[in-house]
Amino acid sequence: MRRSSGVSTFVATLILVSITMSLSYVVYEGVDRFSAPEQDVFTNQVSDVGGSPELYLVDVNSSLTATPLAFEAGGASSQAGVLYLAGTTYGSSHQLCLANATTFFSVHTGAGLLRADGNGRTWIDGHWTDALQVQAGWQEVMFSGASVCSVTTPAGVGVTYPGPDISTIPVFGGEPSSTFVLYVPATESTTSLLMVFDGSYDRIA
Numbered sequence: 757m758r759r760s761s762g763v764s765t766f767v768a769t770l771i772l773v774s775i776t777m778s779l780s781y782v783v784y785e786g787v788d789r790f791s792a793p794e795q796d797v798f799t800n801q802v803s804d805v806g807g808s809p810e811l812y813l814v815d816v817n818s819s820l821t822a823t824p825l826a827f828e829a830g831g832a833s834s835q836a837g838v839l840y841l842a843g844t845t846y847g848s849s850h851q852l853c854l855a856n857a858t859t860f861f862s863v864h865t866g867a868g869l870l871r872a873d874g875n876g877r878t879w880i881d882g883h884w885t886d887a888l889q890v891q892a893g894w895q896e897v898m899f900s901g902a903s904v905c906s907v908t909t910p911a912g913v914g915v916t917y918p919g920p921d922i923s924t925i926p927v928f929g930g931e932p933s934s935t936f937v938l939y940v941p942a943t944e945s946t947t948s949l950l951m952v953f954d955g956s957y958d959r960i961a
Contacts (some may be wrong), residue, residue: 798958802949805882809841809858809900809941813882814960816936816951823932827925828950829940834861834924838917841941848924852897852917853905858941860898862923867892868910876902881928882939896928896938 797819805811827834830846837848842857853859853874863870870890872878879898880888888895890910899905907915915921927938940949949960 800958800960802960804942805939807884810943811879811882812940812942812946812949814938814940814949816938816958816960818934818936818953818958821932821934822953822956824925824927824936824951824953826952827927827938828948828952830946830948834926838924839926841943844943844945850917852907852922853899853902855901855903858898858900860896860926860939860941861917862894862896862926862928863907863909863915864894864921864923865890865892865909866911870895870897870910871908872897872899872905873908874899874902874905876900876905878902878905879939893930894923894928896926898926898939898941900941 799817801815803813805813827839829839829841832839832846832848834848837850838852838859838861840847840849840854840857840859842854847857849857849859851859852861853876855876867890869887870880871887872880873886877884877900878886879896879900880886881890881895897907909915909921913921926940927936929935929937936951940946951958951960
């Protein structure tokens with residue numbers, strides 16, 4: 757029995773559609789496999805805790821585990837040195853304390869008593885004190901109006917800048933992480949706070 761040309765054309769069309777759909781599935785499956793990595797999403801909470809100088813408590817929550825690479829305040833970057841606030845101006849220095857400014861940075865320690873002594877005001881992890889029991893990890897230290905200062909870890913070791921136990925990024929806790937906490941000396945004119953991570957950045961204010 758002879759097959760009509762119309763039936764043959766219909767069968768050929770079905771075969772062609774089937775092949776096209778199969779190829780499309782392979783192509784789209786490959787695109788999905790090599791799609792762009794998930795983007796980090798941040799949520800921030802900034803609280804004015806008062807004091808003199810005025811302090812901001814900054815909580816940063818990341819959708820992905822990340823490591824901070826730099827912190828910027830008022831255009832000054834921690835990549836250039838220890839951050840400070842003098843009056844209404846942020847800057848960076850190669851000293852842990854300055855007589856006419858408030859410096860803020862982090863120290864890596866084991867668990868125990870951390871000391872931060874100076875001839876001005878001192879904060880450790882947001883507490884107005886020169887000695888604090890801390891957990892292992894990074895601790896934020898702040899000196900205000902101190903021309904002379906020293907930091908001693910729970911192991912009894914004095915740390916200096918630059919050095920492996922000093923970070924100019926003012927956070928405390930463990931790294932990498934998805935949650936970061938820091939205190940920032942601030943004024944009413946503080947409008948620019950930025951955290952730079954490995955592969956992303958978070959504009960806090």
